[in-house]
Amino acid sequence: MPLAGSMDVGPLLADAPTVRLDERALHLDGVEILQVIYEIGASDVGALLPPALNPTVPPVVNVLAYRAAESPFGPFSLVQVRVIARAAVRPRAFLVSARCDNPAAGESLAGSWGYRVAPASIAMHRFHDRIECEVVAERRPILAVALVDPEPITGHDIQYAPGMHLAHVSGEGGSRPRLVQVETEYEFHRADRGRPELATFDPSAWGDTRLVPVEPVSASFTTCAVTITPVRYVCNPDLPAAEGTEHVGAS
Amino acid sequence: MNESIDSRLRWLIELVLISKSERRGGPLEFGLFIELSVPRPWAADSERRVYENALEQVRLADELGFDYVWAVEHHFLEEYSHCSAPDLFLTACAMQTSRIRVGHGVVACVPQYQSPIRVAERAAVLDILSGGRLELGTGRSATWTELGGFRANADETRKTWDEFVRVIPKMWTNERFSWKGRAFSMPERAVLPKPIQRPHPRMWVAVTSPGTELDAADRGLGCLGLSPGGFEESERKVQTYRQHIQNCDPVGEIVNDKVHTVNFLSCSHDADHARKAGLRVASIFSYMASQLLSAKEVLPTRSYPSAGLLPALRREAGGPGDAAKAFRGVTMGDPDDVAAALRQWESVGYDGINFIVNFMEVLPQQYVLDSMRLFAEEVLPRFKDAPGPAAAVVGAG
Numbered sequence: 001m002p003l004a005g006s007m008d009v010g011p012l013l014a015d016a017p018t019v020r021l022d023e024r025a026l027h028l029d030g031v032e033i034l035q036v037i038y039e040i041g042a043s044d045v046g047a048l049l050p051p052a053l054n055p056t057v058p059p060v061v062n063v064l065a066y067r068a069a070e071s072p073f074g075p076f077s078l079v080q081v082r083v084i085a086r087a088a089v090r091p092r093a094f095l096v097s098a099r100c101d102n103p104a105a106g107e108s109l110a111g112s113w114g115y116r117v118a119p120a121s122i123a124m125h126r127f128h129d130r131i132e133c134e135v136v137a138e139r140r141p142i143l144a145v146a147l148v149d150p151e152p153i154t155g156h157d158i159q160y161a162p163g164m165h166l167a168h169v170s171g172e173g174g175s176r177p178r179l180v181q182v183e184t185e186y187e188f189h190r191a192d193r194g195r196p197e198l199a200t201f202d203p204s205a206w207g208d209t210r211l212v213p214v215e216p217v218s219a220s221f222t223t224c225a226v227t228i229t230p231v232r233y234v235c236n237p238d239l240p241a242a243e244g245t246e247h248v249g250a251s
Numbered sequence: 252m253n254e255s256i257d258s259r260l261r262w263l264i265e266l267v268l269i270s271k272s273e274r275r276g277g278p279l280e281f282g283l284f285i286e287l288s289v290p291r292p293w294a295a296d297s298e299r300r301v302y303e304n305a306l307e308q309v310r311l312a313d314e315l316g317f318d319y320v321w322a323v324e325h326h327f328l329e330e331y332s333h334c335s336a337p338d339l340f341l342t343a344c345a346m347q348t349s350r351i352r353v354g355h356g357v358v359a360c361v362p363q364y365q366s367p368i369r370v371a372e373r374a375a376v377l378d379i380l381s382g383g384r385l386e387l388g389t390g391r392s393a394t395w396t397e398l399g400g401f402r403a404n405a406d407e408t409r410k411t412w413d414e415f416v417r418v419i420p421k422m423w424t425n426e427r428f429s430w431k432g433r434a435f436s437m438p439e440r441a442v443l444p445k446p447i448q449r450p451h452p453r454m455w456v457a458v459t460s461p462g463t464e465l466d467a468a469d470r471g472l473g474c475l476g477l478s479p480g481g482f483e484e485s486e487r488k489v490q491t492y493r494q495h496i497q498n499c500d501p502v503g504e505i506v507n508d509k510v511h512t513v514n515f516l517s518c519s520h521d522a523d524h525a526r527k528a529g530l531r532v533a534s535i536f537s538y539m540a541s542q543l544l545s546a547k548e549v550l551p552t553r554s555y556p557s558a559g560l561l562p563a564l565r566r567e568a569g570g571p572g573d574a575a576k577a578f579r580g581v582t583m584g585d586p587d588d589v590a591a592a593l594r595q596w597e598s599v600g601y602d603g604i605n606f607i608v609n610f611m612e613v614l615p616q617q618y619v620l621d622s623m624r625l626f627a628e629e630v631l632p633r634f635k636d637a638p639g640p641a642a643a644v645v646g647a648g
Contacts (some may be wrong), residue, residue, distance in 0.1 A: 057543060
């Protein structure tokens with residue numbers, strides 16, 4: 001059998017968001033997305049994921065930065081650090097943590113979809129030769145990534161794995177620890193790819209010191225409309241996804 | 252009573268399918284498809300045990316009248332496949348058998364993995380040592396795990412594969428050869444030894460992504476299907492391939508117009524047990540394949556418009572033990588079930604079916620061998636009225 005996650009989710013649950021599942025969707029026009037993927041060290045990769053998920057071979061970290069010019073909460077930026085994984089046979093990305101520069105947006109994302117969000121200052125810069133994203137928290141740079149030498153491609157050439165967000169899911173009879181499967185629809189207007197560059201990555205600031213990027217894989221940039229859809233599935237973090245996945249609304 | 256009706260119906264269906272397939276001509280061919288998957292935990296002898304079991308299966312297949320053994324080439328695919336030197340494995344197969352054809356299924360035509368010179372040389376040696384039993388399947392890898400491991404340029408693999416398949420037959424057939432190309436260049440040299448099949452061994456292409464069957468057809472190469480699919484989709488693929496190959500521009504001196512596919516074999520008089528055992532293999536195969544990191548998933552490149560084998564498997568399987576989502580047309584069950592499934596695939600237009608008989612050692616070796624024996628005793632004769640697969644001519648000197 002493939003390697004499986006072995007993370008003790010207890011410590012993460014201590015400050016995990018509480019999600020109330022509802023029919024809410026969030027539609028955002030004019031979003032810019034920078035995605036950078038790096039391989040990470042393979043030793044003890046299982047410890048980076050809950051038992052519900054399997055690591056990929058090789059394990060990779062996915063930095064996903066959104067800049068939304070408009071939203072119900074005003075403009076905001078969101079940067080996620082995720083580990084690409086599998087839920088049984090499906091590609092997924094486990095959210096390690098995220099940073100957001102708009103408290104109202106962060107609160108909504110946490111409450112409806114389980115984004116584990118902390119505040120930070122986020123800047124995304126587009127130049128003709130590179131696209132950069134920098135994250136500063138507590139006056140320290142914790143991330144500086146870039147796509148170098150962009151070249152146009154189509155949005156269909158890019159894949160974004162659905163997220164798996166560890167949260168307390170509230171419902172009748174209290175709350176349960178679950179991985180919330182966050183699915184997003186994209187309507188692409190423009191896409192570029194390029195060389196990934198990672199100047200700064202502070203693993204402790206992102207919540208796991210074992211998360212060390214070691215080998216560049218790819219970088220892409222898109223402008224698109226984004227819809228984060230209502231949650232359809234949640235998963236018991238301590239059971240293999242094939243056994244622990246629950247359809248939202250099913251008794 | 253019900254069983255008797257069921258059996259008569261099955262006989263009728265077979266009869267209809269036989270008459271349909273006979274219009275296409277040629278008996279269905281059968282092979283083993285070997286991945287050499289090694290489950291964790293890994294002990295000192297884990298890999299050796301898997302290799303020895305596979306060799307035992309190949310020896311038996313040779314005795315029983317199977318036509319081919321195919322071995323994959325994969326690198327770094329933990330547990331899924333530890334078959335990184337298939338030419339060595341296939342040489343061992345050839346040395347322990349007398350008639351079964353030995354096939355690369357497939358050799359990776361990626362210059363960072365190996366030079367086409369080395370592919371041509373090693374394949375020729377295998378052809379000699381096997382007495383002219385080599386089949387050369389070609390491909391280009393579809394995982395970041397492998398491409399990234401060799402720091403190969405994923406944008407280039409389709410183009411470099413094209414170059415490989417064009418130069419390899421020339422290296423075999425020209426006394427001396429020189430080349431200035433995209434993937435590699437070489438001054439004039441004699442690439443030695445030469446294969447003994449004349450004009451040269453048959454060549455194939457691994458077909459997982461939609462459209463690759465056209466790449467095969469346009470070049471006069473055989474179609475080595477590596478992914479399961481529905482009957483309708485498969486029939487369309489085979490028909491398109493057969494139309495295109497009529498107007499091919501062959502890369503070699505022979506056209507190989509055979510179309511093979513893969514399936515899972517589990518055959519027992521206890522049909523229920525056979526299905527359960529076979530589905531365990533199919534499920535774990537899909538599950539393990541899905542853990543790999545496909546090139547398409549992490550690289551924004553048009554060179555990999557689909558994730559190859561993986562989406563098909565993800566569509567077909569939910570996870571280990573998910574028997575409810577069995578592949579359609581699986582060759583599992585009692586001999587009548589297996590024969591009926593094979594007739595369906597034959598009617599789609601396939602010339603050969605290559606079987607995965609075990610994966611991750613989930614089935615006991617004795618069960619695997621018994622399943623192969625029963626298949627050979629009760630199923631294979633129904634398809635083998637005509638002579639076996641024709642090789643390219645084995646020439647003298």
